[in-house]
Amino acid sequence: MQRPNYPSGKDLLSADAISRFDLDDIFERAERHLREEEQEKAGILPEQPPVYRRRPKVIATLFDQRSTRTRLGFQSAAARLGHQSIDAYDTDRSRLGTSTGESIEDHVHTVELYSDLLVVRSHLEDMPYRVSRLSYLPVINAGNGADEHPSQALIDLFAIRQMRGEIEKLTIALSSDTRARFAISFVKMLRLTPPKRFTLCCLPDVPINPAMREAMTVLAGLGTEIGIVHDVRQTLGHDILSIQMQDMSKFAHASLGNEAVDKEKETEPFTITAQKILEARSDTLILNPLPRFSELDTSCDSLPNAGYFRQVQLSVPMRMAILERMLLGIPWTGQAAAASGSPAAP
Amino acid sequence: MQRPNYPSGKDLLSADAISRFDLDDIFERAERHLREEEQEKAGILPEQPPVYRRRPKVIATLFDQRSTRTRLGFQSAAARLGHQSIDAYDTDRSRLGTSTGESIEDHVHTVELYSDLLVVRSHLEDMPYRVSRLSYLPVINAGNGADEHPSQALIDLFAIRQMRGEIEKLTIALSSDTRARFAISFVKMLRLTPPKRFTLCCLPDVPINPAMREAMTVLAGLGTEIGIVHDVRQTLGHDILSIQMQDMSKFAHASLGNEAVDKEKETEPFTITAQKILEARSDTLILNPLPRFSELDTSCDSLPNAGYFRQVQLSVPMRMAILERMLLGIPWTGQAAAASGSPAAP
Amino acid sequence: MQRPNYPSGKDLLSADAISRFDLDDIFERAERHLREEEQEKAGILPEQPPVYRRRPKVIATLFDQRSTRTRLGFQSAAARLGHQSIDAYDTDRSRLGTSTGESIEDHVHTVELYSDLLVVRSHLEDMPYRVSRLSYLPVINAGNGADEHPSQALIDLFAIRQMRGEIEKLTIALSSDTRARFAISFVKMLRLTPPKRFTLCCLPDVPINPAMREAMTVLAGLGTEIGIVHDVRQTLGHDILSIQMQDMSKFAHASLGNEAVDKEKETEPFTITAQKILEARSDTLILNPLPRFSELDTSCDSLPNAGYFRQVQLSVPMRMAILERMLLGIPWTGQAAAASGSPAAP
Known part of the structure; x- marks a missing residue:
C-alpha cells in the first residue's frame, strides 16, 4: 500500500505518526481527563465549567466495517468533551455505494464541510489514506483491514502505564495473530518506550507477518x-500479556454484513484460563482489545490479573485526549522525527 | 423470574423501587422542569443557564424491541438536560447477537464504561435485571416483556396529577390486558397514592394476571x-380512564423485526368512542400510553376528555426528572421502605 | 396538491414562504455564522460563548427518502448551534408504516412534543404540508417528491451572493430537469432578487414543467x-450556471430502499466539462446541489469555476441561520406579502 507523506501531521493513520514527545503529551492529556472525571464523581466540581469555551465540534464517523466499541x-468521548457525532457512512440511509451513489471523493468533500474531524474504519487498507489525502x-484511522489501529495502541500503552507504571521497566508479551492490526500498531508504538523484554506468542507453523517482524x-x-x-504458559512470567485470537484474517476482513465472520478456533496453547494463571x-496483567473470543476464558475475569475492563475504562480519557489534541490542530510529529533519524525509521 | 435485591436503590426496574417519598420528589422535579420550559416559551429566561454546571453525561439505550416513543x-429528555444519547444496541452495526457477537456480559461491561446511565427495553423479562446485576x-427498565414499565407508570401518575389533581381523591378505571406491563406498573404504583376507587375493565373470560390481582x-x-x-361504558363515571387494547400478548413479546405483530382485534365493549363519551x-379523562389501536377511536381526539397527547407532553419533564435524579445518584427508597413494613409488601 | 394557508408563517415549505425582507434577514444571519466560524478558526474567540443562553433544542428529522447531505x-448545523437531533422516522426501529404502526397523525403529535422543530423529507409531495397542518x-420541507426544496434554494442564492455579489446584477443559467424540486424552488426564489438575465437550458423535446414556466x-x-x-455551451457566457441532470423523475420519486434509482443518462449537450469551459x-461559476451525476464532469473540479464545494460549505451557516430564525419563532412573511400584492402572486 502506498503511504502518503505527513506534511502537516494532521492525521493519526499509523503508529508512525506518533513521536515520543507526542506520546508524553497525549498521556498527560488523558491523565487530566481521567483525573477530572474522578474528581467529578467524588463531587469535586471544577471552578469553571471545563468545556464550552468554544462552539461544539462535529465528529463524523465513516465506518464500513462492523464496530461496537470503537x-x-x-461517540462517548466526543459527548464528554461537549461535542457531537454524526454517522456519515450510514449504508441504510445514504446513497453512497449504491449504483446511484456518489463517489468517495464527493462524499468526503461534503462530509468534511459538515464536520471538524473524521474517524474512519474500513475493511480496505487504503481507505483512511484515501480520506486523509482527500x-x-x-483523520483518525480506527482500523483499516489488516493494517493498523493506532488509537487502540495508544489505549493499550496508556492502560499498561496506568496499571503497571513505566513501560521501559516492564516485560511485555503479545499472543496474537501477527497480522492483527491492533497488534501491529501496538508493537510499532512500543518503539517510543521500549520495554525490557518483548515476547511474541504465536502459532509455530504460520510465518510472522513482515510488518510485525520489522x-x-x-x-x-x-x-x-x-x-x-x-504457548501462553510461557508468557505468564511477564508483567503484561496482551492476548487476542491467533487467526483474525476472516474477522479483520469481514465487511459490513456481507461476509460471514467465522469464529476463531483457538487451540489450547493459545487460550488463557484462570487455571493456567493460578x-x-x-x-501478569492480562489485556485484550475486546471483543474476546475463546482465547480469553471468562474464568479469568475475577482474578486481579484481569485488566481488560479497566483497559476499556481508560479508553474514554484516551479517546478524549486524542480528539482534543487533534481538534486543537496540534500536529503529530512522529514522521518528522523519523525523517531526522528517529529509531522508528530503520 | 428471580428478583434481585435493591441494595443501593440505583435502578428503576419495577414500581416496587419507588417509595411515597420518592414519588413526591420526582413529581417536584418534573414540575420544575415543566415550569422552566413554560417560562422559556414565554420568554422568561432563567438568570443563570439551567444546565452545564457539570460535564455532559452519556445515556446509553439498549433496546432489543421496537420503540418510537420511549x-x-x-433521547429528547437527555438532550434537554444538555446530555447525549448513544444507541448501544444497534443490531445493524454491532456484533452483539451474531455468531461472532460478544456476550451480554462483555457488552454491558463495555457500554457501562462509555456511559452514565443505561435504559433497557427487551422482549425478555429478565434482561433489565441481568443488566442491573451486571x-x-x-438502569431504567423501559419495558421488559410482559413484566413492568415503571417509567411509563410515573408518567401516567404525573399526567393524572397535573390534569385532575390529588390522586387520593379520584376514581380511576383501567381498561387493558391485565398482563400488559404498563398496566401492572400503573396499578402497583397506585399503592403510593391510593385512589378512592379503582375499577378494572377486562375481558370476562380471561383470568386476571396474578401480578395485577396482587x-x-x-x-x-x-x-x-x-x-x-x-364494558368501558361502565367506567365513564370515573375521573380517569386509562385504556389500552385487551390482548397485548403478541404485541408485548414481539422482538425486533423477527415476529409478526398482529393487530389487536378489539371487540366493541372495550372500544372507547366519542359517541359513548357523549x-x-x-x-372522564381518557389516557392511553400510545401507540393506540382500535381501543381508542380518533373521534375522541377533539373532546375535552382526550388527555393522551397532554400525557405525552408531560412525559418530557417526567423523563427529565427521572434522568436527573438517577444521574445525581439519589437512590430509590421503595424496596427499603417495603423491607421496613410498607404497604407495598403484602 | 392542496396548499394550506400560512396564517402564522411558521413553516418553510415553499419558496413562496420567503419575502425579500426575510431573505435579507436570513442572509445577514448566515453571514454572521460564517464570520463567527472564520473568526474561531483564526483563533479569535468570541468574548462570550456564542450559544447556551437557552436550553438546548431538539431538531427532529422525519425522512422517508434517502439523503446524505440534507x-x-x-444535524451538523443543529450541533454547531448547541442543539441536538433525533431521527424520528427510523424505519428500522419504529413501528410507523408497519401493519401495527401508528398513524402519521399520532406519530407527528408525539414527535412534536419531543422536539422544537421538524425537518421533513418525503417522496410524497403532500407530506410536509400534512405535517405542517398537524x-x-x-416545519422545514427538505424536499417533497417533485415539488420544492426551499432550504436548498436559500443555500444556492447565498452561495451566488457570497461568490459573485448582488444577484440583481448577474446573469444566471439553469441546466436541469424542469421538474426538479431544487430547480423549481430556485427559480421561484429568484423573484425576490431578480437577475438581469435568466436562461433555462433544457431538453428540446420535453415540455417545460408548469411550475417552472410560471x-x-x-x-x-x-x-x-x-x-x-x-446546450450548456450556450450558458457559458453567464455569470452563474447551476446544473443538474436532465431527467430526475426516477431519482426524485425513489422512496427509501424500495425502488431502484436509475442513473441519469446524460447526453452530451447537457454535460459540462473542463474542456467546454476552457x-x-x-x-461562469458552476453550481450543483450534489450529488452529481454525469452532468458535471470531475475534470471541472480543479478550475476556478468550480463553486459547488464552496456551495456545500456555505450550506452550514445558511442551515444554522434557518434553524436559528425558526427556533426563535420569527415568522416568514412571504405569503403575507403575496396576499397584499407582491410580484410573487401573479
Whole structure:
C-alpha cells in the first residue's frame, strides 16, 4: 500500500505518526481527563465549567466495517468533551455505494464541510489514506483491514502505564495473530518506550507477518530483549500479556454484513484460563482489545490479573485526549522525527 | 423470574423501587422542569443557564424491541438536560447477537464504561435485571416483556396529577390486558397514592394476571374500593380512564423485526368512542400510553376528555426528572421502605 | 396538491414562504455564522460563548427518502448551534408504516412534543404540508417528491451572493430537469432578487414543467430577460450556471430502499466539462446541489469555476441561520406579502 507523506501531521493513520514527545503529551492529556472525571464523581466540581469555551465540534464517523466499541467509544468521548457525532457512512440511509451513489471523493468533500474531524474504519487498507489525502480535516484511522489501529495502541500503552507504571521497566508479551492490526500498531508504538523484554506468542507453523517482524527488529535495535514462544504458559512470567485470537484474517476482513465472520478456533496453547494463571502463580496483567473470543476464558475475569475492563475504562480519557489534541490542530510529529533519524525509521 | 435485591436503590426496574417519598420528589422535579420550559416559551429566561454546571453525561439505550416513543422520549429528555444519547444496541452495526457477537456480559461491561446511565427495553423479562446485576450504573427498565414499565407508570401518575389533581381523591378505571406491563406498573404504583376507587375493565373470560390481582389486593388493603367490569361504558363515571387494547400478548413479546405483530382485534365493549363519551355525558379523562389501536377511536381526539397527547407532553419533564435524579445518584427508597413494613409488601 | 394557508408563517415549505425582507434577514444571519466560524478558526474567540443562553433544542428529522447531505447538513448545523437531533422516522426501529404502526397523525403529535422543530423529507409531495397542518411546530420541507426544496434554494442564492455579489446584477443559467424540486424552488426564489438575465437550458423535446414556466413568467414580469437554450455551451457566457441532470423523475420519486434509482443518462449537450469551459474561456461559476451525476464532469473540479464545494460549505451557516430564525419563532412573511400584492402572486 502506498503511504502518503505527513506534511502537516494532521492525521493519526499509523503508529508512525506518533513521536515520543507526542506520546508524553497525549498521556498527560488523558491523565487530566481521567483525573477530572474522578474528581467529578467524588463531587469535586471544577471552578469553571471545563468545556464550552468554544462552539461544539462535529465528529463524523465513516465506518464500513462492523464496530461496537470503537464507534460508541468515540461517540462517548466526543459527548464528554461537549461535542457531537454524526454517522456519515450510514449504508441504510445514504446513497453512497449504491449504483446511484456518489463517489468517495464527493462524499468526503461534503462530509468534511459538515464536520471538524473524521474517524474512519474500513475493511480496505487504503481507505483512511484515501480520506486523509482527500480531506484537509484531521483523520483518525480506527482500523483499516489488516493494517493498523493506532488509537487502540495508544489505549493499550496508556492502560499498561496506568496499571503497571513505566513501560521501559516492564516485560511485555503479545499472543496474537501477527497480522492483527491492533497488534501491529501496538508493537510499532512500543518503539517510543521500549520495554525490557518483548515476547511474541504465536502459532509455530504460520510465518510472522513482515510488518510485525520489522517492528520487532526495531525494538531489538533499541535494546529490548526479544523472544518468540508458542504457548501462553510461557508468557505468564511477564508483567503484561496482551492476548487476542491467533487467526483474525476472516474477522479483520469481514465487511459490513456481507461476509460471514467465522469464529476463531483457538487451540489450547493459545487460550488463557484462570487455571493456567493460578498454576503459574502469575501476576501478569492480562489485556485484550475486546471483543474476546475463546482465547480469553471468562474464568479469568475475577482474578486481579484481569485488566481488560479497566483497559476499556481508560479508553474514554484516551479517546478524549486524542480528539482534543487533534481538534486543537496540534500536529503529530512522529514522521518528522523519523525523517531526522528517529529509531522508528530503520 | 428471580428478583434481585435493591441494595443501593440505583435502578428503576419495577414500581416496587419507588417509595411515597420518592414519588413526591420526582413529581417536584418534573414540575420544575415543566415550569422552566413554560417560562422559556414565554420568554422568561432563567438568570443563570439551567444546565452545564457539570460535564455532559452519556445515556446509553439498549433496546432489543421496537420503540418510537420511549427511545425518542429518553433521547429528547437527555438532550434537554444538555446530555447525549448513544444507541448501544444497534443490531445493524454491532456484533452483539451474531455468531461472532460478544456476550451480554462483555457488552454491558463495555457500554457501562462509555456511559452514565443505561435504559433497557427487551422482549425478555429478565434482561433489565441481568443488566442491573451486571452494571454499577443506574438502569431504567423501559419495558421488559410482559413484566413492568415503571417509567411509563410515573408518567401516567404525573399526567393524572397535573390534569385532575390529588390522586387520593379520584376514581380511576383501567381498561387493558391485565398482563400488559404498563398496566401492572400503573396499578402497583397506585399503592403510593391510593385512589378512592379503582375499577378494572377486562375481558370476562380471561383470568386476571396474578401480578395485577396482587396489586389490586394491595390497593384494597389500603382502603381503595375495588371493582371489576367488562364494558368501558361502565367506567365513564370515573375521573380517569386509562385504556389500552385487551390482548397485548403478541404485541408485548414481539422482538425486533423477527415476529409478526398482529393487530389487536378489539371487540366493541372495550372500544372507547366519542359517541359513548357523549351519550354518558362523561367528563372522564381518557389516557392511553400510545401507540393506540382500535381501543381508542380518533373521534375522541377533539373532546375535552382526550388527555393522551397532554400525557405525552408531560412525559418530557417526567423523563427529565427521572434522568436527573438517577444521574445525581439519589437512590430509590421503595424496596427499603417495603423491607421496613410498607404497604407495598403484602 | 392542496396548499394550506400560512396564517402564522411558521413553516418553510415553499419558496413562496420567503419575502425579500426575510431573505435579507436570513442572509445577514448566515453571514454572521460564517464570520463567527472564520473568526474561531483564526483563533479569535468570541468574548462570550456564542450559544447556551437557552436550553438546548431538539431538531427532529422525519425522512422517508434517502439523503446524505440534507440530513447530515441539518444535524451538523443543529450541533454547531448547541442543539441536538433525533431521527424520528427510523424505519428500522419504529413501528410507523408497519401493519401495527401508528398513524402519521399520532406519530407527528408525539414527535412534536419531543422536539422544537421538524425537518421533513418525503417522496410524497403532500407530506410536509400534512405535517405542517398537524403540528404547531415550525416545519422545514427538505424536499417533497417533485415539488420544492426551499432550504436548498436559500443555500444556492447565498452561495451566488457570497461568490459573485448582488444577484440583481448577474446573469444566471439553469441546466436541469424542469421538474426538479431544487430547480423549481430556485427559480421561484429568484423573484425576490431578480437577475438581469435568466436562461433555462433544457431538453428540446420535453415540455417545460408548469411550475417552472410560471416562475419564469414571474421573473419576466419583474424585468428579467428570459432565454431558453438546449446546450450548456450556450450558458457559458453567464455569470452563474447551476446544473443538474436532465431527467430526475426516477431519482426524485425513489422512496427509501424500495425502488431502484436509475442513473441519469446524460447526453452530451447537457454535460459540462473542463474542456467546454476552457474552450469558451468562460468564468461562469458552476453550481450543483450534489450529488452529481454525469452532468458535471470531475475534470471541472480543479478550475476556478468550480463553486459547488464552496456551495456545500456555505450550506452550514445558511442551515444554522434557518434553524436559528425558526427556533426563535420569527415568522416568514412571504405569503403575507403575496396576499397584499407582491410580484410573487401573479
